[in-house]
Amino acid sequence: KGRRNQKGKNRGCVLTEVHLNVTDLDLGYETKEELIFRYCSGSCDAAETTYDKILKNLTRKKKLVTDKVRQACCRPTAFDDDLSFLDDNLVYHILKKHSAKRCGCV
């Protein structure tokens, strides 16, 4: 299912990676270790399901009580493996679900 973004309509939603220092994450850790952070970005404009199509049509016709109906978002559908590192005080830390592995319009 995660590969849909590559084959289907929402080609815009892709996994992108950036090489960072752990301190760049601003999670409060003091360490000199680094990581590869992977995130999902791109548009999910092309409606994916009949549900999305209906929402779009109804929004256009102003038939919905509230306009705050969310379209599909480009989000992680699976997360990368855990990341561990040693901080400056020689204490180990583990980050879970911190980085994307696959993306999809959900």
Added chain:
Amino acid sequence: EPVLSKGNDCLDAAKACNLNDTCKRFRSAYITPCTSSTSNEICNKRKCHKALRLFFDKVPPKYSYGMLFCSCRDVACTERRRQTIVPVCSYEDREKPNCLNLQVTCKKRYVCRSRLADFFTNCQPEPRSVSSCLKENYAHCLLAYSGLIGTVMTPNYIDSNSLSVAPWCDCSNSGNNIEECMKFLNFFQDNICLKNAIQAFGNGTDVNVW
């Protein structure tokens, strides 16, 4: 002595590990059990040992040895190197057993027995040889040494200013076996073959072997 002129090799090795998917995965896979305290213990030592053995079995030596045998010039580096195996869980214990008793425990278990035998074979010192090793093969000595990590004979660096290593044991209460015990302990603590092998890896002077 220049402290800041050279980077920290152990830190660089940790960075390299986390940028490699395999090393990153197996590193977290042992850090997790080795740092999770249970109801009445500091950690589950058995699970920590198992995950450490897996780390050294599955991760390419370039990364695993990089962290274990990195060369250091300051305490920040040697302390990081000492923490590689999470000694508070995998190494230290409430009491230090006698080394010969620990050897008996090791010999009762297949993995420990065979890896200890490999270590004694492959890290046998020979002062007259060029490498100081009887087998003249640093890679085999380091493989045998790292193979002990995750057994009851798990060795680690004992201080921050030398490459001296030892398992968690000593030779007190040895009685008549004091000489035999010291011989066993010194094979770890004062082994020129092992020291040269670690140094050669750290300096990258034996690159063709890896």
